[in-house]
Amino acid sequence: MNGITMWMEKYLVPVAAKIGSQKHLVALRDSFIGILPATLTGALAAMVSAIVTTFPQSIQQMVLGPTKFAQLAPEDVWTLANTPIIGDLNNISTLVNQGTLTVIGLIFAFSWGYNLARAYGVNDLAGGVVAVATLFAGLPNQMPKFLDALGVSDAGLAATDKINGVLTGQGLAAWKPLFAAAHMDAGAYFTIIIMGALAVIIYAKLMLADITIKMPESVPPAVAKAFLAIIPTIAAIYAVSLIYYVIDKLTHDSVINLITHYIAEPFQILSQNIFSVLIVTLFVSIFWFFGLHGPNVLAPALDGIWLPLGLNNQALYFQVHSDGIRDLVARGAIDKAHAINGDYVSLWVRGSWDAFVWFGGSGGTITLILAILIFSKRKDYKTVGRLGLAPGIFNINEPVLFGMPIVLNAIFFIPFAIAPLVAVIIAYVATMLHWVDPVVSAVPWVTPPIMNAFLATGFDWRAIILAIVNLLVTFAIWTPFVIAANKMEEPEL
Numbered sequence: 001m002n003g004i005t006m007w008m009e010k011y012l013v014p015v016a017a018k019i020g021s022q023k024h025l026v027a028l029r030d031s032f033i034g035i036l037p038a039t040l041t042g043a044l045a046a047m048v049s050a051i052v053t054t055f056p057q058s059i060q061q062m063v064l065g066p067t068k069f070a071q072l073a074p075e076d077v078w079t080l081a082n083t084p085i086i087g088d089l090n091n092i093s094t095l096v097n098q099g100t101l102t103v104i105g106l107i108f109a110f111s112w113g114y115n116l117a118r119a120y121g122v123n124d125l126a127g128g129v130v131a132v133a134t135l136f137a138g139l140p141n142q143m144p145k146f147l148d149a150l151g152v153s154d155a156g157l158a159a160t161d162k163i164n165g166v167l168t169g170q171g172l173a174a175w176k177p178l179f180a181a182a183h184m185d186a187g188a189y190f191t192i193i194i195m196g197a198l199a200v201i202i203y204a205k206l207m208l209a210d211i212t213i214k215m216p217e218s219v220p221p222a223v224a225k226a227f228l229a230i231i232p233t234i235a236a237i238y239a240v241s242l243i244y245y246v247i248d249k250l251t252h253d254s255v256i257n258l259i260t261h262y263i264a265e266p267f268q269i270l271s272q273n274i275f276s277v278l279i280v281t282l283f284v285s286i287f288w289f290f291g292l293h294g295p296n297v298l299a300p301a302l303d304g305i306w307l308p309l310g311l312n313n314q315a316l317y318f319q320v321h322s323d324g325i326r327d328l329v330a331r332g333a334i335d336k337a338h339a340i341n342g343d344y345v346s347l348w349v350r351g352s353w354d355a356f357v358w359f360g361g362s363g364g365t366i367t368l369i370l371a372i373l374i375f376s377k378r379k380d381y382k383t384v385g386r387l388g389l390a391p392g393i394f395n396i397n398e399p400v401l402f403g404m405p406i407v408l409n410a411i412f413f414i415p416f417a418i419a420p421l422v423a424v425i426i427a428y429v430a431t432m433l434h435w436v437d438p439v440v441s442a443v444p445w446v447t448p449p450i451m452n453a454f455l456a457t458g459f460d461w462r463a464i465i466l467a468i469v470n471l472l473v474t475f476a477i478w479t480p481f482v483i484a485a486n487k488m489e490e491p492e493l
Contacts, residue, residue: 361397
């Protein structure tokens with residue numbers, strides 16, 4: 001076993017380390033981490049709205065039963081939406097959602113540009129600005145669709161001038177572009193990652209090549225720094241704008257629509273396949289085995305593919321709540337191809353792992369700690385278990401991973417890899433069979449197991465049962481290996 005470990009350490013660890021330190025992937029990981037406060041704030045707004053409008057109804061339905069509940073008059077249905085202060089809180093939460101999830105793509109654009117420029121060692125603030133400008137430069141103008149919807153697109157210049165006059169009188173700039181909300185939320189992630197990277201890399205390369213405007217030493221440093229970025233910024237934004245223009249002329253469609261249709265959507269469709277979920281789950285464990293933070297290394301996949309789907313679920317949940325989500329799922333609107341009036345639910349999203357699989361952290365290590373405290377006869381393991389219990393409750397498992405260690409421990413790698421895979425299969429099947437609601441809310445990853453599942457699914461009590469089942473299963477997987485470790489000699493201190 002030591003030989004296997006040494007071989008892995010010699011040949012595989014360096015490769016894994018290179019992947020984990022690749023600057024573009026690190027920048028992308030840090031970008032998603034950077035928008036986490038906004039994402040969780042939007043999740044809080046969704047949960048507040050659900051508590052005010054849906055949660056009382058769910059309790060009433062459980063008490064009365066579905067049949068009697070369906071016969072209730074609207075005024076007899078329990079709700080807090082019309083309650084003073086609480087109802088106002090719900091309205092405030094709508095504004096919070098508007099400032100977070102509705103424009104999360106814009107927030108991510110700045111974070112991506114900032115971190116990528118920082119990775120290249122150039123002006124990071126300007127990099128964020130370049131990425132945001134790149135996104136806006138490629139957004140298609142929705143004004144023609146707006147006029148079509150009004151039925152005046154073919155009515156001549158006089159009609160559109162009249163509309164313009166009315167809107168201007170209301171303080172609205174009619175002839176400035178109208179942008180689709182779907183182009184500024186999580187649906188813009190892939191476009192931002194591709195086109196934003198292109199623009200920021202052009203900007204960074206020109207900065208590093210010193211193709212800049214240098215100001216005299218008498219100019220204040222802040223002003224001089226801004227002038228340094230002018231030429232690279234102009235070149236970068238003009239370059240991507242040229243690409244936008246040429247592609248539009250050749251295809252009569254926007255880059256963001258093309259990227260969404262031909263790149264994002266195929267990946268997102270594949271993401272709902274059990275094999276895709278299992279592969280990502282396995283590689284998270286593999287990277288952790290080599291001492292690399294698995295979810296962070298695979299953040300480009302986890303947050304680039306599954307996170308937007310989760311944010312879409314969350315935005316939809318904010319509008320229709322649990323009953324609407326269940327109705328869409330029952331009617332088969334479980335992907336974009338089968339959307340109903342543009343609405344669809346993804347059954348497996350980024351938060352599904354946190355809710356049903358990674359109890360105590362990757363590998364389900366909270367159950368390992370419990371198995372150690374119950375069955376282990378080794379003083380070193382029991383010491384690590386006691387120290388790791390409190391952090392493990394909040395899904396922090398580094399004390400266990402590096403304290404036992406699990407890292408580069410060939411024996412414990414087996415349950416560390418198998419337990420999450422089995423938990424994924426159980427949770428995936430339960431969700432696909434509609435035994436439990438899909439994850440519809442981004443819950444902070446430090447939320448303890450079971451509670452995480454309950455909150456993430458919009459207060460679905462069945463999620464509690466599923467989480468408990470998976471906890472018991474992962475506990476059963478870890479236990480034989482903990483018992484077997486009793487026969488191993490403790491290392492001399």
